[in-house]
Amino acid sequence: MKAKSYAYILVLIFSAGACVSPPDNFPTVPEISYEGLSYLEVDGASDSLKVAINFRDAEGDLGLDPREDNPPYNPLFFLTDENGDYITYSNRPEDAPSYNPRDWAVEPTINNETIEDTLWVEHNPDYYNIFVRFFIKRNGTFNEFKWTDAPYYTTFDGRFPLILNDNNQRAVEGTIEYAMLSSGWRSIFRNDTVRLDLQIQDRALNKSNVISTPEFTLNQIQQQ
Structure with a gap:
């Protein structure tokens, strides 16, 4: 039996436990199951609202550093017109959405320069x-x-931290606990029947x- 060592990571609202050097038949594409x-x-x-999922991955290339925001992990794409100029709210085309905090960025920083526009x-x-x-269940659907x-205008997609702290690829398995924080869970869902679908992605962008x-x-599921 191969020796197994354990490392636990706690960063913000995530915790992940990684078991290093499990069996060799682990998938290159991450594999997850409900916990x-x-x-x-x-x-x-x-x-x-916390969900726990089990993971297995052959290379261990899972997780992102919170400071990683360069391509392909950049948070935003800034749309441009046919001349290659950024599209501002004051010069938006007819098919552009009205202002909302998701589709428009106010005074963003691009290449270390603050753009004084939207x-x-x-x-x-x-x-x-x-x-x-x-997903909410209504009338059986x-x-x-x-x-x-x-x-x-938000998302509960997120980031979990690096499972391995070095560049040596190796198979890993463990559990990720992902806590989604909100003051509105009860007011939105009340007594509704809810289901979550989940997926993770490795650093090579394999889903x-x-x-x-x-x-x-x-x-x-409420804890007392």
């Missing part, structure tokens, strides 16, 4: 390495609840399989 769910309400602070942007999905979709739409949590209500 658990919990919901915690906190007086005077954001409430936490620019049309697209969000780069490769900035993240964990992807979460929400699950329909997606899209956080990117009005009035929220894992998609997993679904069991359907749940907040009351069913």
Whole structure:
């Protein structure tokens, strides 16, 4: 039996445990499975919806440093016109969206220079390495609840930290706990039946399989 060593990482709202040198038949594309769910309400602070997933990966190239924002991990793409100029809100084309905090960036910094204007942007999905979709069950059918739409204009996609702290690739397995913080869980979902779909991505931009949590209500998974 191969020896196994364990390393635990705690960064912001993520924790990840990695088991180094497991069996050699691990996949190059990350593989994940469902582990658990919990919901915690906190007086005077954001409430936490936490999901735990198991992972396996042959190279161990999982995780991103919070400071990594250069391509391909840049957060935004700045849209340009046919002349290659940035599209500003005051000179937006007819097909551009009205102002909202997701499609427009106010005075962004590009190449260490602050642009004193409001620019049309697209969000780069490769900035993240964990992807979460929400579904609400109505009349027996699950329909997606899209956080990117009005009035929220946000996402619960995120980043988990580097599993390995060196450049030596090796097989890893472990568990990622991802806590999503909000003061609005109860007001939005109330007694709704909800399901989450999750996926992760490695540093080479290989996406894992998609997993679904069991359907749940907040009351069913609430911690006392």
